[in-house]
Amino acid sequence: MEKERRKPVCLIAAACRGLGIGKDGKLPWxxxxxxxxxxxxxxxxxxxxxxNLLIWGTRCWFSTPEVLFPMANTLHVVLSKTLESAPKHAHFLCKDFDSAVLLASQPPLSDVIETIWVIGGVQPYKDALKHPWCDLIYLTDVRATFDCDVFFPEFDKRVFQLQDKFPGVPSEIQEENGIQFKYEVFKKKTDL
Known part of the structure; x- marks a missing residue:
């Protein structure tokens, strides 16, 4: 068996005050x-x-509008312990997070996959934060309070440190529809 090829694991989300990321299966903003x-x-x-391989939790997958698919340059893996087959538009079904990462790091996918993006929900985020290959968190700071029922997990900001500037990521505060937000990237310290 060929050796697995390490792939960067990145989390991406937008969270309001209190780390809220969703309400009733939708973005609250x-x-x-x-x-x-x-x-x-x-x-x-x-x-x-x-x-890129996108890792989705089941609820997150089924709450995403179908109009977004297909997405360019992506393969989708849905995590579920109960589904029997990959849902429509998804390419793979895995029982757990580690299986999904393994899928991307072994042939034949290891030759094509660049980055593993964790899209949500909460359990995939928690699993990713514990994974040794997880090194970046893209977390947009929505600078307002919204009623949410789903929250981004707390993470250690001594381990994942906020970057002042990050390539390809605007560093200024943005505003849209009267809501201020700021793109933030946290990078895992390498000397741990």
Whole structure:
């Protein structure tokens, strides 16, 4: 068996005050430019023929509008212990987070996958934060309070440190529809 090839594992989300990320299966805010940044991040690859693997929790997958599929340069894996087969538009079904990461790091996918993006929900985020390959958290700070029923997990800011500037990520405070937000990237310290 060929050796697995380590792939970067990145989390991406937008969270309001109190780390709220959703309400009733939807985003509680309407920020089209922030959503475009999200899509551009998860679909961006270094060259044609490369792909990113997106890891989705079941509820997150089924709450995503079908109009978003297909997405350029992406393969989708849905995590579920109960589904029998991959849902419509998904490419793979895995029982747990580690299986999904393994899928991307072994042939034949290891030759095409550049980045593993964890899209949500809460359990995939928690699993990713504990994974040794997880090194970046893209967490847009929505600078307002919204009623949420789903929350981004707390993480150790001594381990994942906020970057002053990060390539390809605007560093200024943005505003849309009267809501201020700031793109933030946290990078795992390498000397732990």
């Amino acid at each position: 309407h920020l089209p430019s922030e959503f475009k940044f999200f899509i551009d991040s998860i679909t961006g690859v270094s060259k044609p023929g490369k792909m």
